[in-house]
Amino acid sequence: MSIKTGAKLSQLRKQNGYSQEELAEKLSISRQAVSKWERGESSPDTDTLIALAKLYGVSLDELVNYEPPVSDKYGDDVNEYRSKTDVPPACEYSDTVEKAAPFTERSEPQDDEVPYKPINASPTPAHSGKGKKAFIIILSVVLSAAVCALIALGISAAVGSREGVTDAEGENIRGGFGTAEMSVRETDGTVRTIKTDKSLLSPEAILTEYTEIMNELKTKSPAFTKIRYQNLPTDEQSLGAIGKIVLPIIERYVTSKSAANPVEYQQGNSDKLPVCGSPYGCLLTDVTKIKNSYCEILDDGTYKLVITLVDEMNPEILPAGATSSQSAVNSVFDPYEAIEDITSISEIAMHDINFNYTDCTVTLIYDKKTKNVISVNMVNDIKITINTLVAPLNAEIIDITEYYDFH
DSSP states (O other), X not given: OOHHHHHHHHHHHHHTTOOHHHHHHHHTSOHHHHHHHHTTSSOOOXXXXXXXXXXXXXXXXXXHXXXXXXXXXXXXXXXXXXXXXXXXXXXXXXXXXXXXOOOOOOOOOOTTSOTTOOTTOOOOOTTHHHHHHHHHHHHHHHHHHHHHHHHHHHHXXXXXXXXXXXXXXXXXXXXXXXXXXXXXXXXXXXXXXXXXXXXXXXXXXHHHHHHHHHHHHHHHOOOEEEEEEEEOOGGGOXXXXXXXXXXXXXXXXXXXXXXXXXXXXOTTOGGGSSSTTSSSSOOOOOGGGXXXXXXXEOTTXXXXXXXXXXXXXXXXXXXXXXXXXXXXHHHHSOGGGTTTTTXXXXXXXXXXXXXXXXXXXXXXXXXTTTOOEEEEEEEEEEEEEEOOSSOOEEEEEEXXXXXEOOO
């Protein structure tokens, strides 16, 4: 997008009394996207241009073909001179298809001199006014056809055009409004086709949506039910001879799903919601910490956001009341909740034990219109390495926490 068009978008937004945040909310996009448009760093897609034109009460032509006043070296308004004289600028053509001679450096204008008159220009044909009218008519027809094409593209995009964003299969999907189909790859490697919201394609948009929903959940602090349990995938354990003694001890401190007891919390127990110890439900701001993310529209119309984080070794311990964290895992999950029964934090510091959090995934299901949360599912895949004098002991715990029945 040109800087001139970006300036026009900024001018129209301010004229209509919107801040960047308010406009972004109306269009279901991020504030950063609006800012990039107005700086000329990116362009709105077809659907968004149509929505902007309707919102501001202007035509698409006015929106994308804005031309601010142009001044020459003397500070004179060139566009104004063009409207006051029949002499065409050197870059225009008459209907005789003769190009006007280029103008040369002019001297300082005199009082009786017609401003901006090209020197040594060919005489303007008497019927040049008709040529200009014909040119305007042709231009109008071309612009009308372009607008129709843009509208057709918008309709096509609404039913699943794939341009602008690459899915798991390497195909492109457009941003904007409406829905589309895309392929996603799960953490287990399976690929499936889902229905998605085109305003929630990028990791930035998904993280923003997730943060808003989770922060609002903490503020409302509704009643809910929570259950936490663990799996010990036996094929991933590498404990050797000593492990025959260690693994049964670890198993004593983990709870299987069948043995787990759901806990019902009444209103006002926001500290039991993620992120525990923080007044906020999500502290993550760095999208580079996201390995994979997508939005899926389920059959009943509810939305499902899935975010998988990059692997992290020994996440920092989040202090009570924290409002920020350097740890991505700690910004979304409660990483040490799964192992607090196995070994205390002080013991972790005293022993050579490493905790590698891999493919930690949160799944949020909610009502898009009301913003009400239906369920939150958090899975921490924790690979534990205990360095001993004999050999390192490797074990894996999959910790799962489910939050549901919000009311």
